Amino acid sequence: MIPQPRCPHCRHFVYLDAVRCPHCDGELGYHLLSRQFYGVRHGQTVIDGQTWYVCSNREWDCNWLVWEDSPAGRCFSCRLTRRRPDLDDTIALDKLAKTEEAKRRLLVQLGDLGLPIVPWDVQEGGLGFDLISSLSNGQRVITGHANGIITLDLAESLDDHREALRVRLREPYRTMLGHLRHEVGHYYQNVLLPDESAWARCRELFGDERASYQDAIKRHYSVGAPEGWQSSFISEYATMHPWEDFAESFAHYLHITGTLQTAAAIGIHLDAAATNVRDIDVDPLESYRDESIQRLLSDWESMSRAFNRINRAMGFGDLYPFQLPAPVRTKLGFVHDIVTHAPLTVDEQITRALPERP
Numbered sequence: 001m002i003p004q005p006r007c008p009h010c011r012h013f014v015y016l017d018a019v020r021c022p023h024c025d026g027e028l029g030y031h032l033l034s035r036q037f038y039g040v041r042h043g044q045t046v047i048d049g050q051t052w053y054v055c056s057n058r059e060w061d062c063n064w065l066v067w068e069d070s071p072a073g074r075c076f077s078c079r080l081t082r083r084r085p086d087l088d089d090t091i092a093l094d095k096l097a098k099t100e101e102a103k104r105r106l107l108v109q110l111g112d113l114g115l116p117i118v119p120w121d122v123q124e125g126g127l128g129f130d131l132i133s134s135l136s137n138g139q140r141v142i143t144g145h146a147n148g149i150i151t152l153d154l155a156e157s158l159d160d161h162r163e164a165l166r167v168r169l170r171e172p173y174r175t176m177l178g179h180l181r182h183e184v185g186h187y188y189q190n191v192l193l194p195d196e197s198a199w200a201r202c203r204e205l206f207g208d209e210r211a212s213y214q215d216a217i218k219r220h221y222s223v224g225a226p227e228g229w230q231s232s233f234i235s236e237y238a239t240m241h242p243w244e245d246f247a248e249s250f251a252h253y254l255h256i257t258g259t260l261q262t263a264a265a266i267g268i269h270l271d272a273a274a275t276n277v278r279d280i281d282v283d284p285l286e287s288y289r290d291e292s293i294q295r296l297l298s299d300w301e302s303m304s305r306a307f308n309r310i311n312r313a314m315g316f317g318d319l320y321p322f323q324l325p326a327p328v329r330t331k332l333g334f335v336h337d338i339v340t341h342a343p344l345t346v347d348e349q350i351t352r353a354l355p356e357r358p
Contacts, residue, residue, distance in 0.1 A: 005265075008039045016108065017101045019063045029054055029065040030104075032076060032111070033346060038065070060097040064104065076353065077104045080119055082149060083130040092133040095154040099131050102177040106184065109258050112287070114343025116191060116352050120148055127187055143179055145186035145247075152179055171235070172321040178251060185250030186243060192338040205331050206249075207242035216241035232327040249331045252322070253339065256300045256332075259320075260284040263303055270302055278302055289340050293333035297324065 007014050009026035014037060018028055027040040031047055038045045044053045045065065052065040056073035064075035072079060077100065085092035110117060120128025125148040133154035134141040141153035156176060189209075193199050203209070220240040229239045238248035263284040270282035282302040285291065301324075308318040324332070344352070 006037065008037055016105060017061065017063065019058070019061055028063060030063045031065050032108070033350075035108070057100070060093060060100065062097075062100060062104075077107050079121070080107075080117075080127060080129055081131055082120055082128040083132055085131075085133055085136055085154070089133070089136050092136045092154055095133060096131055099152060099154055099176050102175075102180055103129060103131075105177060106180045106254075109254060109261075110184070111346075111349060112261070113257070113339055114289075114345075114349070115188065115339065116342070116344055116349065118352050122353065124148075125190075127184070143183070145183045148187055150180070150183040150187070152176070152183075171237070172317075178255070181251035181254040182247045184254075185247035188250060189243070189246050192342050198338070202246065202334065203242070205327075205334055206245045209242040209246075211241065213241055213243065230323065231325050234322060234324070234328050234331075245331070246335075249328070250335050253332055253335045255320070256296065257288060259307070260288070260296070260299060260303060261286055268303070270306060277305075288336070289343065293329070293336040296336065297329055297332065 005014050005016055005018075006012065007018075007021040007024060007026060007028065009021060010024040012021060012023040014021055014028065016030065018037070020027055028037045029040040029045055029052065030036075031038055031052065034047070038047060038052070040054060044051055046052070047065075051068040053068065053073070055062040055064050055066055055075040055078055057075075057078045062075060062078055064077055066073060066075050080103075081100070084096055087093070107117070118126040120126040128149045130149055130151040131154055132141055132151070135155045141151065141155070143152050143156070145151075156174075156179070189202075193202055217240065220237075225233075225236040225239040229236060233239050233245060234248050234252055238245040261284075264286045268284065270278060272278050272281050282299055284299050284303055288296040304320040308320060311317065311319045
């Protein structure tokens with residue numbers, strides 16, 4: 001389901017994080033189930049005869065709506081946050097707002113793909129987020145995933161801090177949304193592989209995840225990626241351990257499908273007749289659920305080149321600074337297969353997320 005980012009008051013375009021319309025200043029609330037914005041008055045709105053309220057974290061720029069019989073005043077996204085900075089840590093809370101924005105974007109995409117989200121407070125091993133800052137008390141915060149809980153260091157929402165890490169680690173791309181997409185890949189590796197045959201196929205492509213992770217970390221940070229890694233892996237980090245190879249591939253699948261969906265929503269079309277760069281038209285799709293991985297990656301190859309040219313015209317680096325060699329395409333095909341065989345209906349997604357059922 002493609003998001004509908006238009007103001008209900010004036011019909012102008014608004015971004016998914018908008019709390020107020022920048023054109024008419026109308027107050028907005030985002031309704032996850034319909035993917036639409038609704039006008040808000042006195043902290044509430046009525047949708048199909050039911051009253052919805054603004055999230056209790058609206059002061060920190062959360063624009064999602066909460067249904068009237070919800071057991072808590074927090075929206076579904078905020079409810080997934082298990083740990084956050086203390087209320088008196090206003091600097092960290094300001095950084096939390098930007099990270100929560102990226103998390104909401106992630107959750108919209110996961111919902112569009114039909115992927116199950118079972119919250120951490122509903123089931124052991126369910127999805128949850130510890131969003132804390134290493135700048136609050138000087139204690140180290142390690143970004144990672146463990147038993148469904150994703151931990152992020154809010155300090156990385158600071159551009160200079162994140163850029164310094166990107167350069168030091170020789171990464172071509174590093175964003176909070178990228179972190180979230182990578183870490184949620186660890187969660188879904190356990191969720192979407194239902195039996196031993198699926199795990200066996202996964203191990204054929206990515207390696208045996210039962211290999212020592214601690215040994216892999218020591219090896220990676222002492223000697224680095226193996227020579228010629230570019231021919232088989234999407235990134236240097238993917239070479240560290242099979243878990244990381246899968247998570248990196250999953251993240252890139254979300255990068256690619258999310259950007260193509262946005263291109264489709266905007267109405268971007270590449271016309272072969274208008275240029276000698278390509279031989280056929282390219283029409284990105286809202287969903288590639290019923291398409292092959294070859295169609296998806298073919299569209300992406302053309303679209304990403306176009307996006308990279310636009311970025312370079314503004315003096316930036318490539319929007320998508322990665323290569324997709326044949327082994328990586330095969331890995332992305334595996335991710336595509338398990339994702340497209342997993343979709344749930346909206347009602348099924350809601351049931352998995354109980355007890356907060358609208």
